[in-house]
Each structure stands twice: as C-alpha cells, then as structure tokens.
Amino acid sequence: MASEKVEVVVVGGGQAGLAMSEHLSAKGVSHLVLERARIAERWRSGRWDSLVANGPAWHDRFPTMEFANAGPDDFVGKEQVADYFVDFAKQIHAPIRCGVEVTSVVRLQGKxxxxIDTTEGTIEATSVVAATGPFQKPVIPPVIPAEAPVQQIHSNEYRNPDQLAEGAVLVVGAGSSGVQIADELQQAGRKVYLSVGPHDRPPRSYRGRDFVWWLGVLGLWDLAAMEPGKEHVTIAVSGAEGGKTVDFRKLAHQGMTLVGMTAGYEEGVVTFADDLAINLKSGDENLQSIFDAADAYVERTGIDLxxxxxxxxxxxxxxxVTDPVRALDLAAAGITTILWATGYVQDxxxxxxDVCDDKGKPKHQRGVSTEPGIYFLGLPWQSRRGSSFIWGVWHDAKYVADQIEIQRSYQQYPG
Incomplete structure (x- = not known):
C-alpha cells in the first residue's frame, strides 16, 4: 500500500531532473525529485579532478540562472558546475529528496x-520521468581479458595521473574525455598511446566566436537526427586550459603515439586497426566543414568578424601516422595501465x-514513452543535437512537462 501520493515522480537529481522540476512547478504539477546520492553527483564523483565544462559559461547553463563568480567565456570546473545545480535547486525550491534510490516502477493493476518502490518507502504517482541521464553504466569492450597483466580502468574511475601505476598508459577512445585525459597524462610526464576511432573535431573557436555560437547560428544544434553512419562518432572538444581546438597531430609531435582503433589482444600484444589516417581525415573534414559554413554565414549576413x-x-x-603502429607489446612498451574512455550504456x-527495445534503448518520441505515463529526459539526441547538454535538456524538459500537462487535462475532463 503506497504511503504517499504525488502526480509525478522524477527519478534523478542532476541537470535533467532539476530542469524537469522547474517546468513542472511552473505548471503547478505536484511532484517529487528522487536522487540516490547528492544533487549532480556524477559531476562530483564520476569525473576526473581537472575536468571543466566543454562549453563557455554563457552557453552551458539553464536560461533562468547564470553561473556565480564566472565570466561569460569561462570554462567552469566540475565542482562549480555541481554547485550551480545545488544553487539552482534552491532557487526553484525543488521538492528533491537525496539519498533515496528508486528500485522499481510498476503500473498498478486497474489504476x-x-x-514507485524506493529505499525509503513506496510512492504512488500518475506519471514517472526517468531523468537519469546518458552516463549510467560504464562500458569496457571485451577486447582485453580482465586477467591480462595490466591495470584496466574506465574513464569514470580516473581522477588524476598520480592515481595510476608508474609507467606508460594506453588510452582507448578519442572523444572529449579520452583526448583530455591523454593530454593531461602526457603533460604529467607519462608516455601515452592514444587509440583514435571515428570522431568529429570542431574548432574551439573561429573568427572570434566559440564553436557553440557557430553551431547555434548555423542551426546545427537543432538537427533532429544524427547523420546516418555516424551513430558511433564521438566529439573531440575541450574546454581545458581556457579552451583549445583538439589537434591530434600536434599531440603526437609533442610525444604522444597515435594508433588506430583497438582491435584485439593475444599473449600480451594489443593489435590496432589500420584506420588511423582515415579517422584523422574524417575529423579534419568535419573541422573544415564548420569553417566553410561559418565563412558562408559571414558573407551572407555581412557580420563583422x-x-x-x-x-x-x-x-x-x-x-x-605515416608509419602506423599496428601491434603493441604491452610489457615491451612499458604500459602498466589501459584507460578505457569508451562511453556508457543506459540501464x-x-x-x-515494455519501455526499451532489444538493445536496451528507450522507445520514445521526444521523451514520451510508448508506455503511457512514462517519460524520459536527458537522452542523447532526445529531440535534437543539443539534448544532452545543460541548456538543451532544459528545453526538452519543457516539452515533456507540456505533454504531462496535456495528459493531465484529458484525465481531468469530467465527461
């Protein structure tokens, strides 16, 4: 028997859950936000120490609150980002309960x-919003067996170079996390090998404007779907050191060894695909395409940049790159750690x-599940390219709140 009733339960107290709370409150919808740890816990304990936001403070925020003690073009640190969400929760008086984990959600028969079963009791709700975000379960591909004589960790466990055993490091994955961690390790004096897969490589800035501005005026944040064939393409971008364009070749000239995608392992030897040059070329083409689009925009609009x-x-x-490494004996190379920056899966x-397909991905339309009363928020490409970013999830939350209100009005119709 449920001891408490509310219209909506929001599961997750990060950026998605808090955005949802703001919009539900604005509509007068009673709700609870349940967070199993602290507000924005992933920012505090699921990231490395030196991480900063990948976008400037003027852009990577909610429209209704600015960052305190940060300039508009600053790339704020992870702790400041988490503090921002704590302050936001206070600003909107979010009905949030921390330290409460949701263990199951079951439709009540005939109602x-x-x-909603939790570690603090049972709640009954008309609707449930799964706002747990895209970073739920770290993924390490089954390439190198766990018993191999080398430390293997996922990027969500990495904190700083001193945490790792002495020796060289193989970083697998060249998206934002992989390239930033590899760069940090190299600057700390480590020998680093970076396994580079398909990626987009936008400029950090161009003609005096950050790339987030260019994606905005060019309408690229609002793309409704990823280009076919790029489902597994990551974005190599960094806000570290005040923001800089990622240049894999420059990192290599500074001492890093680039290799292709990690393909296999046998008796202490890791093998790599012969795709390094292809992957770098594809990233270069992405970079040049943004330059071309930006130049065309300037010419068309006459803006003075x-x-x-x-x-x-x-x-x-x-x-x-010209003479790629196709195999690497870990012991001979002095590699003591393999760091997997290979992303996450949702759970x-x-x-x-019945809310997910056979691959575990939610079945939904812009966050509205195929199961009436269940909603999702914070998914990559939920409605557009910007959906998993701080500002993007805020707009998705508004849409989901509108849908909840529409269903609410139908249910309240007296007949």
Missing part, C-alpha cells in the same frame, strides 16, 4: 498510476514495463 586563415592550416603528419531495468 491510472504507478507504484575578422578572417582567420591560419585556423585552416593543418599540422604535418607525425611518424605514427532502465528498474522500470517494469
């Missing part, structure tokens, strides 16, 4: 409601309903 021809200059190929097993 337009769900039973200085030309930047040096931005198009490409660093010469280093030896590891909605706690929702006891």
């Amino acid at each position: 337009n409601a769900f039973q 200085p030309q930047e021809p040096e931005a198009r200059m490409q660093t010469l190929d280093p030896a590891c 909605y097993s706690w929702i006891k309903a």
Whole structure:
C-alpha cells in the first residue's frame, strides 16, 4: 500500500531532473525529485579532478540562472558546475529528496498510476520521468581479458595521473574525455598511446566566436537526427586550459603515439586497426566543414568578424601516422595501465514495463514513452543535437512537462 501520493515522480537529481522540476512547478504539477546520492553527483564523483565544462559559461547553463563568480567565456570546473545545480535547486525550491534510490516502477493493476518502490518507502504517482541521464553504466569492450597483466580502468574511475601505476598508459577512445585525459597524462610526464576511432573535431573557436555560437547560428544544434553512419562518432572538444581546438597531430609531435582503433589482444600484444589516417581525415573534414559554413554565414549576413586563415592550416603528419603502429607489446612498451574512455550504456531495468527495445534503448518520441505515463529526459539526441547538454535538456524538459500537462487535462475532463 503506497504511503504517499504525488502526480509525478522524477527519478534523478542532476541537470535533467532539476530542469524537469522547474517546468513542472511552473505548471503547478505536484511532484517529487528522487536522487540516490547528492544533487549532480556524477559531476562530483564520476569525473576526473581537472575536468571543466566543454562549453563557455554563457552557453552551458539553464536560461533562468547564470553561473556565480564566472565570466561569460569561462570554462567552469566540475565542482562549480555541481554547485550551480545545488544553487539552482534552491532557487526553484525543488521538492528533491537525496539519498533515496528508486528500485522499481510498476503500473498498478486497474489504476491510472504507478507504484514507485524506493529505499525509503513506496510512492504512488500518475506519471514517472526517468531523468537519469546518458552516463549510467560504464562500458569496457571485451577486447582485453580482465586477467591480462595490466591495470584496466574506465574513464569514470580516473581522477588524476598520480592515481595510476608508474609507467606508460594506453588510452582507448578519442572523444572529449579520452583526448583530455591523454593530454593531461602526457603533460604529467607519462608516455601515452592514444587509440583514435571515428570522431568529429570542431574548432574551439573561429573568427572570434566559440564553436557553440557557430553551431547555434548555423542551426546545427537543432538537427533532429544524427547523420546516418555516424551513430558511433564521438566529439573531440575541450574546454581545458581556457579552451583549445583538439589537434591530434600536434599531440603526437609533442610525444604522444597515435594508433588506430583497438582491435584485439593475444599473449600480451594489443593489435590496432589500420584506420588511423582515415579517422584523422574524417575529423579534419568535419573541422573544415564548420569553417566553410561559418565563412558562408559571414558573407551572407555581412557580420563583422575578422578572417582567420591560419585556423585552416593543418599540422604535418607525425611518424605514427605515416608509419602506423599496428601491434603493441604491452610489457615491451612499458604500459602498466589501459584507460578505457569508451562511453556508457543506459540501464532502465528498474522500470517494469515494455519501455526499451532489444538493445536496451528507450522507445520514445521526444521523451514520451510508448508506455503511457512514462517519460524520459536527458537522452542523447532526445529531440535534437543539443539534448544532452545543460541548456538543451532544459528545453526538452519543457516539452515533456507540456505533454504531462496535456495528459493531465484529458484525465481531468469530467465527461
């Protein structure tokens, strides 16, 4: 028997859950936000020490609150980002309960409601919003056996170079996390090998504007779907050191060894695909396409932004690109750690309903589940390219709140 009733339960107290709470409160919808740890816990304990936001403070925020003690073009640190969400929760008077984990959601037989079982009791709600975000279960591909004589950790466990055993490091994955961690390790004096897969490589800035501005005015944040064939393409971008364009070749000239995608392992030897040059070329094409689109925008609109021809200059190929390493004996190379920056999968097993496909991905339309009364928020590409970003999830939350209100009005119709 449920001891408490509320219209909506929001599961997750990060950026998605708090955005949802703001919009539900604005509509007068009673709700609870349940967070199993602290507000924005992933920012505090699921990231490395030196992480900063990948976008400037003027852009990577909710529209209704600015960052305190940060300039508009600053890339704020992870703790400041977490503090921002704590302050936001206070600003909107979010009905949030921390330290409460949701263990299951089950539709009540014969009722337009769900039973939400938690570590603090049972709640009955008409609707449930799964706002647990995209970073739920770290993924380490089954390439190198766990018993191999080398430390293996996922990027969510990495904190700083001193945490790792002495020796060289193989970083697998060249998205934002992989390239930033590899760069940090190299600057700390480590020998680093970086396994580079398919990626997009936007400029940090161009003609005096950050790339988030360019994606905005060019309408690229609002793309409704990922380009076919790029489902597994990551974005190599960094806000570290005040923000800089990722240049894999430059990192290689500074001592890093680039290799292709990690393909196999046998008796202490890791093998790599022969795709390094192809992956770098694809990233270069993405970079140049943004330059081209930006230049065309300036010409079309007449906006006064200085030309930047040096931005198009490409660093010469280093030896590891012209003569790629296809196999690496870990012991001979002195590699003591393999760091997997290979992303996450989502886990909605706690929702006891047919809400996911056979790959575990939610079945939904802009966050509205195929199961009436269940909603999702914080998914990559939930409605657009910007959906998993701080500002993007805020707009998705508004849409989901609108849908909840629409269903609420139908249910309240007296007949």
